[in-house]
Amino acid sequence: MIAITGASGHLGKATLEFLLNKTSPESIVAIVRDPQKITEFSDKGVVVRQGDYDDQASYVSNLVDVDTLLLISSSALGDERVRQHSNVINAAKEAGVKHIFYTSAPNPSLDALFSPAIDHFRTEKLLIDSGLTYTIFRNNLYLDILPMVLGDAAQSGKLHYPAGAGKVSFVLRNDIAEALANALTSEGHDNKVYDIGAATAWSFGDIVASLSHNGKSVDYIDIPNDAYATELAKHLPAELATMLAGMAEGIKENDFNMSSPTLEQLLGRAPVSLDTYLKSVA
Numbered sequence: 001m002i003a004i005t006g007a008s009g010h011l012g013k014a015t016l017e018f019l020l021n022k023t024s025p026e027s028i029v030a031i032v033r034d035p036q037k038i039t040e041f042s043d044k045g046v047v048v049r050q051g052d053y054d055d056q057a058s059y060v061s062n063l064v065d066v067d068t069l070l071l072i073s074s075s076a077l078g079d080e081r082v083r084q085h086s087n088v089i090n091a092a093k094e095a096g097v098k099h100i101f102y103t104s105a106p107n108p109s110l111d112a113l114f115s116p117a118i119d120h121f122r123t124e125k126l127l128i129d130s131g132l133t134y135t136i137f138r139n140n141l142y143l144d145i146l147p148m149v150l151g152d153a154a155q156s157g158k159l160h161y162p163a164g165a166g167k168v169s170f171v172l173r174n175d176i177a178e179a180l181a182n183a184l185t186s187e188g189h190d191n192k193v194y195d196i197g198a199a200t201a202w203s204f205g206d207i208v209a210s211l212s213h214n215g216k217s218v219d220y221i222d223i224p225n226d227a228y229a230t231e232l233a234k235h236l237p238a239e240l241a242t243m244l245a246g247m248a249e250g251i252k253e254n255d256f257n258m259s260s261p262t263l264e265q266l267l268g269r270a271p272v273s274l275d276t277y278l279k280s281v282a
């Protein structure tokens with residue numbers, strides 16, 4: 001059996017869709033907090049079980065017949081998130097799971113500017129130290145979050161963002177899901193760490209150029225990070241504001257500039273590019 005946690009989220013649902021093209025629904029276990037959120041998959045015969053990352057015991061019983069587990073990282077942040085991931089890894093070990101796939105981020109480290117990369121560093125260590133076979137997908141920033149960063153730039157003609165000339169190997173969430181489904185159902189991924197992103201990287205100058213090809217001309221205005229952080233803090237919870245300001249700082253320092261061929265190899269085709277994505281959401 002292959003189990004997927006976070007199966008009610010965007011990445012989890014997309015991975016389930018791709019997995020259903022590769023294996024029978026009865027061999028897939030989708031673990032969610034609320035089974036009502038994925039009735040479209042239980043209707044197709046996928047085994048749906050209820051589990052919360054905060055409850056290690058429920059996870060052990062959910063995983064007893066599972067060989068391979070995809071642990072989709074939690075949407076919590078900091079110590080809470082690492083504790084949740086630790087619960088799932090411990091439960092998997094206790095239940096006899098052989099192989100864990102984990103969704104991480106580029107350049108995880110204890111002094112990362114992008115705070116989630118600190119959580120991912122700590123989780124990767126827990127996973128490797130567990131002695132279980134692992135495959136780590138260091139997923140780059142989703143193309144799907146770009147509209148949130150761009151705001152009304154396409155209409156106003158101005159994008160204010162503190163990323164300098166830093167580049168990002170943006171990746172479509174659906175491409176990650178397809179690559180995960182391919183890897184979960186094939187051999188050769190034992191104890192591998194994959195940088196998952198486009199084989200090209202784009203700066204915010206490239207992004208506004210692409211937006212300009214698609215319509216009105218847009219200027220990129222590189223602003224100081226502290227001004228951005230102050231503005232975010234007026235509108236968002238402190239932890240989220242700090243995370244987003246740190247993400248921009250990390251982009252400026254090229255922490256998301258990976259340009260690896262791995263995703264293309266896992267997909268057997270070129271990933272969706274920035275231009276194609278921006279045209280599709282224009």
Ligand SMILES: NC(=O)c1ccc[n+]([C@@H]2O[C@H](COP(=O)([O-])OP(=O)(O)OC[C@H]3O[C@@H](n4cnc5c(N)ncnc54)[C@H](OP(=O)(O)O)[C@@H]3O)[C@@H](O)[C@H]2O)c1
Pocket residue numbers: 005006007008009010011012032033034037051052053054072073074075076084103139140141142145173
């Ligand atoms: N690379 C990027 O740009 C990027 C962007 C955003 C997030 N991420 C990371 O990638 C992960 C997957 O992305 P996504 O787009 O699928 O995020 P998402 O749509 O927010 O899904 C998050 C999933 O985590 C589940 N979850 C959260 N807390 C849980 C808990 N205590 N116990 C069990 N399940 C829990 C959610 O369950 P419920 O449905 O019950 O809430 C949901 O299924 C995110 O969780 C985050 O760690 C990456």
